[in-house]
Structure formats: structure tokens, C-alpha cells
Amino acid sequence: MFDPDDLEEIRSEKERWEEETRAPTVERFGEREERFTTDTGGQEVKPLYTPDDVADLDYGDDLGFPGEEPYTRGVYPTMHRGRLWTMRQYAGMGTAAETNERFRYLIDEGSSGLSMAFDLPTQMGYDSDADMAAGEVGKSGVAIDSLEDFERVFDGIPLDEVSTSMTINAPASVLLAMYVAMGDRQGVERAELRGTVQNDIMKEYIARNLYIYPPEESMRLITDIFEFCAAETPKFNTISISGYHIREAGSTAAQEVAFTLGNGIEYVQAAVDAGLDVDEFAPQLSFFFNAHNNVLEEVAKFRAARRMWAKIMEERFGAENPKSKQLKFHTQTAGSMLTAQQIENNVVRVGYQALAAVLGGTQSLHTNGKDEALSLPTEKSVRTALRTQQILAHESGAADTIDPLAGSYYVESLTDGIEEEAFGIIDEVDTRGGMLEAVESQWVQRQIQDTAFERQREIEEGERVIVGVNEYQVEEEARIDLEEVSEEEERAQVQRVRDLRASRDSEAVEDALAALRDVARGDGNVMPAVVDAVKAYATVGEICNVFRDEFGEYQPGSTV
Known part of the structure; x- marks a missing residue:
């Protein structure tokens, strides 16, 4: 993408700039006392980038x-x-x-x-x-x-x-x-x-x-x-x-x-x-x-x-x-x-x-x-x-x-x-x-x-600045409205699911869950049976419990 002769000239000019322009300024005034790396420390950030840093780029x-x-x-x-x-x-x-x-x-x-x-x-x-x-x-x-x-x-x-x-x-x-x-x-x-x-x-x-x-x-x-x-x-x-x-x-x-x-x-x-x-x-x-x-x-x-x-x-x-x-x-x-x-x-x-x-x-x-x-x-x-x-x-x-x-x-x-x-x-x-x-x-x-x-x-250790946390702190009194879920709302949701179980067609639910269990035991696609089960108002827990029974629950492996 870049002419080799142009790149060589840029390299030469950058070396000159480093020695004649940048180095005296850094020696006199210094640079910020921070590590110049990408945010997660993966790459060092150079003071200047030129075409030489992407010399192999093919458009x-x-x-x-x-x-x-x-x-x-x-x-x-x-x-x-x-x-x-x-x-x-x-x-x-x-x-x-x-x-x-x-x-x-x-x-x-x-x-x-x-x-x-x-x-x-x-x-x-x-x-x-x-x-x-x-x-x-x-x-x-x-x-x-x-x-x-x-x-x-x-x-x-x-x-x-x-x-x-x-x-x-x-x-x-x-x-x-x-x-x-x-x-x-x-x-x-x-x-x-x-x-x-x-x-x-x-x-x-x-x-x-x-x-x-x-x-x-x-x-x-x-x-x-x-x-x-x-x-x-x-x-x-x-x-x-x-x-x-x-x-x-x-x-x-x-x-x-x-x-x-x-x-x-x-x-x-x-x-x-x-x-x-x-x-x-x-x-x-x-x-x-x-x-x-x-x-x-x-x-x-x-x-x-x-x-x-x-x-x-x-x-x-x-x-x-x-x-x-x-x-x-x-x-x-x-x-x-x-x-x-x-x-x-x-x-x-x-x-x-x-x-x-x-x-x-x-x-x-x-x-x-x-x-x-x-x-x-x-x-x-x-x-x-x-x-x-x-x-x-x-x-x-x-x-x-x-x-x-x-x-x-x-x-x-x-x-x-x-x-x-x-x-x-x-x-x-x-x-x-x-x-x-x-x-x-x-x-x-x-x-x-x-x-x-x-x-x-x-x-x-202060090597990474988080504004307001380890630098630029202020004394402040927290005054903010927050969303909260009350115990009353939880009780109401619990009652809703219990009322649903009492009012739905229990036989239809049982049939839908049984059909889902049969598919889960085989090698067919479970999705049509899951759609039928939710339409019968089977609950999330009931459907997931069918899969728990048939598939088991995951236990993390070794840590070696």
C-alpha cells in the first residue's frame, strides 16, 4: 500500500524527529507519569504512529x-x-x-x-x-x-x-x-x-x-x-x-x-x-x-x-x-x-x-x-x-x-x-x-x-486512574432514587403463578409436558413441543424440570 522508498524516507525522518525534536522536549519537560498501554494492558502505545507501523497493510x-x-x-x-x-x-x-x-x-x-x-x-x-x-x-x-x-x-x-x-x-x-x-x-x-x-x-x-x-x-x-x-x-x-x-x-x-x-x-x-x-x-x-x-x-x-x-x-x-x-x-x-x-x-x-x-x-x-x-x-x-x-x-x-x-x-x-x-x-x-x-x-x-x-x-496501587475512585475524590452524600422491588410485589407474583396452576387445563398441561419428555428422550427437535407446552400454560419451571429430569444438571469440572 506504501512505496518502499517512501517508507524508508519516513523511517529516516522519524529517527531524526525522535533525536532532534522529541528527545530534547521530553528531557526538558518529561511526559506524564503513566504507563502508556491500551486499556487492558495488551499493547504498548507508541508516542507516534506512521505509515511504517502499517507497512504490510493491503487495502x-x-x-x-x-x-x-x-x-x-x-x-x-x-x-x-x-x-x-x-x-x-x-x-x-x-x-x-x-x-x-x-x-x-x-x-x-x-x-x-x-x-x-x-x-x-x-x-x-x-x-x-x-x-x-x-x-x-x-x-x-x-x-x-x-x-x-x-x-x-x-x-x-x-x-x-x-x-x-x-x-x-x-x-x-x-x-x-x-x-x-x-x-x-x-x-x-x-x-x-x-x-x-x-x-x-x-x-x-x-x-x-x-x-x-x-x-x-x-x-x-x-x-x-x-x-x-x-x-x-x-x-x-x-x-x-x-x-x-x-x-x-x-x-x-x-x-x-x-x-x-x-x-x-x-x-x-x-x-x-x-x-x-x-x-x-x-x-x-x-x-x-x-x-x-x-x-x-x-x-x-x-x-x-x-x-x-x-x-x-x-x-x-x-x-x-x-x-x-x-x-x-x-x-x-x-x-x-x-x-x-x-x-x-x-x-x-x-x-x-x-x-x-x-x-x-x-x-x-x-x-x-x-x-x-x-x-x-x-x-x-x-x-x-x-x-x-x-x-x-x-x-x-x-x-x-x-x-x-x-x-x-x-x-x-x-x-x-x-x-x-x-x-x-x-x-x-x-x-x-x-x-x-x-x-x-x-x-x-x-x-x-x-x-x-x-x-x-x-x-x-494507583497505577491506573479511575476518576472519583482513586483520584479526584470528593466528599459526597449519596442522594439518589433507586428502583426497588418490594416484598409485596414478590408475594403477588408468587400468588399469580399459583392462581394460574389452579385455573388452567391441567390435563392439557400434563399431555404437553409428556409429549415434551418423549421428544427430549429421543433425538427430535424439542422446539415445537416447547411451543405447545407454553401455549398450554405450562410454566418455565415445569418445562425446565422436564429437561432437568432427562438431561441432568451441570456440575463444574476439575480446577487443575
């Missing part, structure tokens, strides 16, 4: 054009000039009625997509009246026990006019079935349903621990969803392969990319092994990344991930459909970067993180509320978070041209560096038998834990 092979391989510059030809990213705001407000109210509010305020948070009992496949659910009902999101709750959540919200993302994993088949059932009730063609089900169990084994079933059985449920949705709901993303929680657990940017794409490889291989055609299901795969504070490193991360996935799908799996090679992703700003101290500073952090996501070419974005370090966001803080996206879209100019930082010597060097490091990690995973083996041996978890420990050490 066609490494960058190309938006909508064409290798997709470094974006998966669509027009990107945000054609349509802005989907603006999602996480909501799940304890009860189904409260969540419906928040969804309606967000739609009225200009949100173009819904993002549904579930409470811990729902995420673990328990009903609200289960012993394991006590004290947690509605606390981290909405409590969903049955299709009846789903009907309350989406009351007055036509599913053919919204896109819904559901943050659910182990019981993903059940919640997806409820969404399909709701569409059927509303008369919406299944082919018109739009949204995403997270459905990423690998990251639960790695970072969150909200798993239920063993890996092999969990993979079966995931590939059954791939097959069902390819035939029934082609506009619905069947999985959101999540690096977000891996980064929240403490990984570097390169580890986030490597482990996320490694999980993607595992899912694709499982589906291929189950007899699915890669070009039939791969276009419905999507990804979910974190946006941290270091704007330029995050932009480079997103660009590297796109280029890597195109190579992986073509070289490993022989994908031919261009859509199979396109890494489409949702981004959420970094919850772990929010601070309880000087909480207003979080608005600024979220703004920079959102900027990184947009400059990096995200397809949808969730911006955290300033108070999410403490609780679910209030209506006021979620409005500010949504306005952050809207100002970015309409006032900043960041969405006016495609991949605006392409060609930056620094950004291109970072992109190459993250790709090289991430592929190196994937190669190491391959030597360990793949992601499933690397996770079961706890190797992946240890890599992330070591990084998190080092980052915390840097903060505690």
Missing part, C-alpha cells in the same frame, strides 16, 4: 469496502448512513405490568428496539414460588413464570412493529417459544418476528454461572433453536454470542474477541455435527460485545472481530453465503466501568463508550443508566441514556460516514495487533481441544481471572 485483503469481504469496514454497504443502529434500552422492572409500562415509555421516547431483562429465578429455570427463588423474584429483571406473564409484558405492543432482544440463556428455548406463541396469538406471521435470543450457554460456564444442563445437552437445545428458527422465524437471531460478560469478568479486549469467536466456532461446529448446513443457519448468528472506555482500542476491537469471523467462517467451515461470514453485533456500554462514587461521571463514561461502538460499526446499542452500578435504572436515568444515543446519532456527525477512523496509522495498527493476539489465543484453545474442553478444564476462566486480578492491583 483489498485487510480493509476492502463496506458490505464486502473481509468486512473490516462494516457488514452493510451503507452502514449508519442507510439506517441508524437499533437503539435498545434494557428493561425488566420486577413485574410484567411494570415492564410493559417501561417498554411503552421507551417506545414513546424513540427507542427502536426492546431489550428484556429477566430475574434470576427465570434465568435459572425456576418458578417464582420455588424455594430457590425466595428473595430474588423480580430483583434483577422481570419475573416470567408462564405465557400469562408474557401476555402482560407485551399487552398493546404489536410484535410485527418491534424488535425484541431477550437476555436469556439456559431456558432460552422456553422464552423463545413464548415469544413465538405471543406472535401466533397476535396473528403475526412467524417469518415477520424480529429480535434476538441470547442463548449463549458457553459464556455462562465461563463468566456468569447461570447454567442448568450439561454442555452436550445444552448444545442440543441450542442447535434445535438454530434449526427451528431457520425454518420458522428467519428474521430472528438465534443466538447472541456474548463477549460482554467475558469482558465484564475482567478479560482484555483481545481475550474478549478470542473467547467470543471461540465460542462461536464451538456452536457452528455443533450445528454442523448435528447435520445442519452452515449456510442455512449461520446468517442468523449474532454477537454481543462490550464497549469499554478506551475509545480507539474498542473501535479496533470491533473491526478486528469482523475481519476474523469472515476468515473463520470461510476457512474453517467453507461458508459460501456472504451473510454467513458477516459478524453482526449488539453492543452494551460497560457496566463494570460504572462507579458508585460521583455517579454523574457515569453519564460521561457511557457517552464515550457509545461513541466507540458507533465508530466501530455496531448494529444495535444499549447505553447504561448512570445508576446501574447500584440497581436497575430509574425512568429518568434511562431517558438520559437513550438521549445519549440520540445526540450521538443526530448531532455528533459520528454516523455520517462509514468507518471514519479507517486509515489511521494507530487504529489500523491496533486492529492488526488485536487480530494477531486473538488468533494466537484461539490457536492455544485449539491445542486444548476446543473451547468446551478449555472451559471444562477451567483454563479459560483462569486466563480471565489473572487479567482481572492484575487490573485490580493496578487500581489499588
Whole structure:
């Protein structure tokens, strides 16, 4: 891309500049007493970047054009000039009625997509009246026990006019079935349903621990969803392969990319092994990344991930459909970067993180509320978070041209560096038998834990500045309204699920669960039977207990 003679002249001139211009200034005035590295310490940041740092860059092979391989510059030809990213705001407000109210509010305020948070009992496949659910009902999101709750959540919200993302994993088949059932009730063609089900169990084994079933059985449920949705709901993303929680657990940017794409490889291989055609299901795969504070490193991360996935799908799996090679992703700003101290500073952090996501070419974005370090966001803080996206879209100019930082010597060097490091990690995973083996041996978890420990050490020793935490502190009295779920609301939800069991057609429920059990024992696709069960008002816990009985529950492996 650069003339060799020109590069040699640039190298010579840079050496002269270092000696004659920069060195005397540094000797006289010094530089800031900080380590100049990327945010997670992966790469040293040079004082200056020139064409020499990207001397091997080939425009066609490494960058190309938006909508064409290798997709470094974006998966669509027009990107945000054609349509802005989907603006999602996480909501799940304890009860189904409260969540419906928040969804309606967000739609009225200009949100173009819904993002549904579930409470811990729902995420673990328990009903609200289960012993394991006590004290947690509605606390981290909405409590969903049955299709009846789903009907309350989406009351007055036509599913053919919204896109819904559901943050659910182990019981993903059940919640997806409820969404399909709701569409059927509303008369919406299944082919018109739009949204995403997270459905990423690998990251639960790695970072969150909200798993239920063993890996092999969990993979079966995931590939059954791939097959069902390819035939029934082609506009619905069947999985959101999540690096977000891996980064929240403490990984570097390169580890986030490597482990996320490694999980993607595992899912694709499982589906291929189950007899699915890669070009039939791969276009419905999507990804979910974190946006941290270091704007330029995050932009480079997103660009590297796109280029890597195109190579992986073509070289490993022989994908031919261009859509199979396109890494489409949702981004959420970094919850772990929010601070309880000087909480207003979080608005600024979220703004920079959102900027990184947009400059990096995200397809949808969730911006955290300033108070999410403490609780679910209030209506006021979620409005500010949504306005952050809207100002970015309409006032900043960041969405006016495609991949605006392409060609930056620094950004291109970072992109190459993250790709090289991430592929190196994937190669190491391959030597360990793949992601499933690397996770079961706890190797992946240890890599992330070591990084998190080092980052915390840097903060505690003052090597890494966190504004308002270890520098620039102030005396302040916390005065902030927080969302809370009362014991009365929990009792009411428990009573609702008990009333449902008393009023529904018990024989129809028993027949539907028996049919599901038969399919689970065999090798058929479970999804049609799950849809029938939720339509009969079988509960989340009842359906998940069928799978518990047939599949067992996962127990983490050795830690050696």
C-alpha cells in the first residue's frame, strides 16, 4: 500500500524527529507519569504512529469496502448512513405490568428496539414460588413464570412493529417459544418476528454461572433453536454470542474477541455435527460485545472481530453465503466501568463508550443508566441514556460516514495487533481441544481471572486512574432514587403463578409436558413441543424440570 522508498524516507525522518525534536522536549519537560498501554494492558502505545507501523497493510485483503469481504469496514454497504443502529434500552422492572409500562415509555421516547431483562429465578429455570427463588423474584429483571406473564409484558405492543432482544440463556428455548406463541396469538406471521435470543450457554460456564444442563445437552437445545428458527422465524437471531460478560469478568479486549469467536466456532461446529448446513443457519448468528472506555482500542476491537469471523467462517467451515461470514453485533456500554462514587461521571463514561461502538460499526446499542452500578435504572436515568444515543446519532456527525477512523496509522495498527493476539489465543484453545474442553478444564476462566486480578492491583496501587475512585475524590452524600422491588410485589407474583396452576387445563398441561419428555428422550427437535407446552400454560419451571429430569444438571469440572 506504501512505496518502499517512501517508507524508508519516513523511517529516516522519524529517527531524526525522535533525536532532534522529541528527545530534547521530553528531557526538558518529561511526559506524564503513566504507563502508556491500551486499556487492558495488551499493547504498548507508541508516542507516534506512521505509515511504517502499517507497512504490510493491503487495502483489498485487510480493509476492502463496506458490505464486502473481509468486512473490516462494516457488514452493510451503507452502514449508519442507510439506517441508524437499533437503539435498545434494557428493561425488566420486577413485574410484567411494570415492564410493559417501561417498554411503552421507551417506545414513546424513540427507542427502536426492546431489550428484556429477566430475574434470576427465570434465568435459572425456576418458578417464582420455588424455594430457590425466595428473595430474588423480580430483583434483577422481570419475573416470567408462564405465557400469562408474557401476555402482560407485551399487552398493546404489536410484535410485527418491534424488535425484541431477550437476555436469556439456559431456558432460552422456553422464552423463545413464548415469544413465538405471543406472535401466533397476535396473528403475526412467524417469518415477520424480529429480535434476538441470547442463548449463549458457553459464556455462562465461563463468566456468569447461570447454567442448568450439561454442555452436550445444552448444545442440543441450542442447535434445535438454530434449526427451528431457520425454518420458522428467519428474521430472528438465534443466538447472541456474548463477549460482554467475558469482558465484564475482567478479560482484555483481545481475550474478549478470542473467547467470543471461540465460542462461536464451538456452536457452528455443533450445528454442523448435528447435520445442519452452515449456510442455512449461520446468517442468523449474532454477537454481543462490550464497549469499554478506551475509545480507539474498542473501535479496533470491533473491526478486528469482523475481519476474523469472515476468515473463520470461510476457512474453517467453507461458508459460501456472504451473510454467513458477516459478524453482526449488539453492543452494551460497560457496566463494570460504572462507579458508585460521583455517579454523574457515569453519564460521561457511557457517552464515550457509545461513541466507540458507533465508530466501530455496531448494529444495535444499549447505553447504561448512570445508576446501574447500584440497581436497575430509574425512568429518568434511562431517558438520559437513550438521549445519549440520540445526540450521538443526530448531532455528533459520528454516523455520517462509514468507518471514519479507517486509515489511521494507530487504529489500523491496533486492529492488526488485536487480530494477531486473538488468533494466537484461539490457536492455544485449539491445542486444548476446543473451547468446551478449555472451559471444562477451567483454563479459560483462569486466563480471565489473572487479567482481572492484575487490573485490580493496578487500581489499588494507583497505577491506573479511575476518576472519583482513586483520584479526584470528593466528599459526597449519596442522594439518589433507586428502583426497588418490594416484598409485596414478590408475594403477588408468587400468588399469580399459583392462581394460574389452579385455573388452567391441567390435563392439557400434563399431555404437553409428556409429549415434551418423549421428544427430549429421543433425538427430535424439542422446539415445537416447547411451543405447545407454553401455549398450554405450562410454566418455565415445569418445562425446565422436564429437561432437568432427562438431561441432568451441570456440575463444574476439575480446577487443575
